[in-house]
Amino acid sequence: MMLEVRNLGFHYPKQEKMIFSDVSFGIEKGEIISILGTNGAGKSTMLNCMANLYRPVLGDIFIEGRNMKEMRPKEIAKYIGYVPQIHNPAYAYSVLDFVVMGRTPYIGVLHTPRDEDYSVAEDALRCIGISHLIDKPYTEISGGERQMVTIARVLAQQPDVILLDEPTAHLDYGNQLRMTKLVRKLADSGYAVVLTTHMPDHVIMLQDKVGILDQQGHFTFGKTKDILSDTLLSNLYNVDLKLIYIDEAKRDTCISIME
Amino acid sequence: MGSDSAGNLSGRNISNAKYRMIFIGLVVLAVGVFFASLAIGRYNIPFFDSVLILLAQIFPIEPTWTQTMEAVIFNLRLPRTIAAVLIGGGLALSGAAYQSMFKNPLVSPDLLGVSSGACVGASLAILYSMGPVVIQILAFIGGIVAVSITVAVPRLMHNSSTLMLVLSGVIVGGLMSSIMGIIKYVADADTALAEMVYWAMGSLSNVKMVDLYYIAPCILLSGFVLVLFRYRLNVLSLGEDEAKTLGVDVRKVRGIIIVCATLLTASAVCLAGTIGWVGLVIPHLGRMIVGPDNRKLLPVAVVLGAIFMVVIDITARSLTSAELPLSIITGLIGAPFYFYLLIRQRMSIT
Numbered sequence: 001m002m003l004e005v006r007n008l009g010f011h012y013p014k015q016e017k018m019i020f021s022d023v024s025f026g027i028e029k030g031e032i033i034s035i036l037g038t039n040g041a042g043k044s045t046m047l048n049c050m051a052n053l054y055r056p057v058l059g060d061i062f063i064e065g066r067n068m069k070e071m072r073p074k075e076i077a078k079y080i081g082y083v084p085q086i087h088n089p090a091y092a093y094s095v096l097d098f099v100v101m102g103r104t105p106y107i108g109v110l111h112t113p114r115d116e117d118y119s120v121a122e123d124a125l126r127c128i129g130i131s132h133l134i135d136k137p138y139t140e141i142s143g144g145e146r147q148m149v150t151i152a153r154v155l156a157q158q159p160d161v162i163l164l165d166e167p168t169a170h171l172d173y174g175n176q177l178r179m180t181k182l183v184r185k186l187a188d189s190g191y192a193v194v195l196t197t198h199m200p201d202h203v204i205m206l207q208d209k210v211g212i213l214d215q216q217g218h219f220t221f222g223k224t225k226d227i228l229s230d231t232l233l234s235n236l237y238n239v240d241l242k243l244i245y246i247d248e249a250k251r252d253t254c255i256s257i258m259e
Numbered sequence: 260m261g262s263d264s265a266g267n268l269s270g271r272n273i274s275n276a277k278y279r280m281i282f283i284g285l286v287v288l289a290v291g292v293f294f295a296s297l298a299i300g301r302y303n304i305p306f307f308d309s310v311l312i313l314l315a316q317i318f319p320i321e322p323t324w325t326q327t328m329e330a331v332i333f334n335l336r337l338p339r340t341i342a343a344v345l346i347g348g349g350l351a352l353s354g355a356a357y358q359s360m361f362k363n364p365l366v367s368p369d370l371l372g373v374s375s376g377a378c379v380g381a382s383l384a385i386l387y388s389m390g391p392v393v394i395q396i397l398a399f400i401g402g403i404v405a406v407s408i409t410v411a412v413p414r415l416m417h418n419s420s421t422l423m424l425v426l427s428g429v430i431v432g433g434l435m436s437s438i439m440g441i442i443k444y445v446a447d448a449d450t451a452l453a454e455m456v457y458w459a460m461g462s463l464s465n466v467k468m469v470d471l472y473y474i475a476p477c478i479l480l481s482g483f484v485l486v487l488f489r490y491r492l493n494v495l496s497l498g499e500d501e502a503k504t505l506g507v508d509v510r511k512v513r514g515i516i517i518v519c520a521t522l523l524t525a526s527a528v529c530l531a532g533t534i535g536w537v538g539l540v541i542p543h544l545g546r547m548i549v550g551p552d553n554r555k556l557l558p559v560a561v562v563l564g565a566i567f568m569v570v571i572d573i574t575a576r577s578l579t580s581a582e583l584p585l586s587i588i589t590g591l592i593g594a595p596f597y598f599y600l601l602i603r604q605r606m607s608i609t
Contacts, residue, residue: 074507113490
């Protein structure tokens with residue numbers, strides 16, 4: 001198993017109540033797991049645990065069988081890449097300089113990136129088709145472009161697992177769909193992808209696995225086509241929702257039924 | 260959102276070739292200013308004589324100058340010029356490091372309370388008539404305590420905004436200046452108080468070679484370590500969480516950088532009291548010239564800081580018949596200059 005989460009539980013310091021507990025699942029290369037849940041259910045918290053930003057209160061995370069708790073940040077960073085939801089840049093690094101920072105786990109503490117690192121970064125930009133941004137200051141590109149650039153940085157990091165925290169949250173409708181396609185492409189080229197999302201439709205489009213985190217911190221996990229249902233979604237969001245098969249798209253879509 | 264307006268305060272990125280030219284140009288300028296500082300003063304020494312006098316230390320050169328000139332240079336002007344270089348370079352470097360590490364171009368050793376903390380530590384040592392080594396150690400401890408409190412306040416509030424860090428620095432600065440007041444109040448008016456006040460105002464006129472023997476290695480070593488960490492500073496300037504997911508041992512690297520930057524500030528304080536503005540303004544100026552990349556910024560900030568401080572010191576001793584405290588001049592130049600930077604950078608964005 002590439003990445004395995006076993007009986008994970010978390011609560012913030014000074015809080016008694018567990019945000020989630022007994023979360024277990026695994027992911028192999030080429031797979032996508034979407035995590036659905038309401039606002040404040042703890043999706044991002046769970047992702048942060050997997051990114052080694054928070055230390056789980058209960059349970060363990062294994063990377064290729066090794067317990068993450070016993071690995072150094074640098075080792076973990078070679079396996080797990082993380083794309084945060086929003087990045088507020090303080091300094092106007094060029095896009096290339098920003099992407100090359102993805103090479104950090106491979107650069108010694110007192111060293112700076114070499115030519116090879118720059119070519120990896122350039123390849124990453126080319127791979128997602130944003131080479132034209134290469135010399136732009138990172139502060140002067142749009143939010144959507146910034147998200148793409150951050151994904152290029154994760155590619156330059158050459159991890160096996162890519163974690164994306166609500167990758168579509170700040171994008172317009174077209175960019176949301178392009179992002180969903182890109183996620184599919186990443187998985188097809190061999191990355192294991194875990195993402196959080198608010199959009200059941202995106203989960204359906206990705207056609208793989210889904211984890212559902214409800215308000216009580218219970219985690220339901222399985223293949224999207226097996227477990228995603230009208231009742232489950234309606235209960236999760238506490239509104240009437242229906243999955244309807246659309247012939248033209250050859251897939252289900254989630255719509256609300258409100259009178 | 261942490262650094263909302265802060266994004267506007269960054270500079271452009273330039274090519275390596277251009278950077279090299281700029282850096283060499285600045286170093287040449289620094290050397291020129293250095294010798295000018297040896298030559299200019301109430302007792303004027305021709306510029307080329309000041310060069311020859313120094314060179315005569317290494318090469319056998321027939322003296323074309325007087326004994327007095329040599330004495331003035333070696334006893335008075337060389338120590339203070341070296342001190343100015345070390346202080347200017349050190350403060351600029353520590354400012355640039357703090358700004359990157361806190362992902363916040365609005366902080367500086369003075370705004371974080373480090374300078375005033377170091378000042379309190381050093382004053383305590385002077386109060387108990389301790390030697391220079393103890394002064395330096397206490398200055399360092401004072402600086403570390405101050406910066407720790409400044410960093411702790413936003414964490415306690417769970418608010419990592421620019422504003423909170425700056426406010427926290429204001430709190431610590433206020434606290435430290437009150438403690439400073441108490442120390443002055445209890446100090447012996449005839450001896451310790453005078454020494455303290457004079458020193459705290461910031462002057463290089465009393466710097467002797469001996470003082471440099473203690474402090475120069477400290478400045479050079481911590482400065483060297485910071486420059487070694489220049490790329491990690493880039494990564495840290497993305498923010499703590501991102502640095503961590505990129506595999507940086509944030510706690511350890513941060514610790515090393517805080518210790519080095521604080522040592523630099525404390526050492527500068529030991530030499531010449533609190534000198535404001537250098538650590539804030541010079542890194543900005545550097546970013547305007549070579550962009551935010553610390554690989555280029557740190558070396559440029561050091562040289563710019565050195566030039567700035569030497570020029571300030573020349574001004575301090577030539578402007579009036581009595582020497583002006585350095586902080587007065589850095590403030591008079593630094594504050595309007597910072598205002599200019601803010602205006603200019605805002606305009607280039609909108």
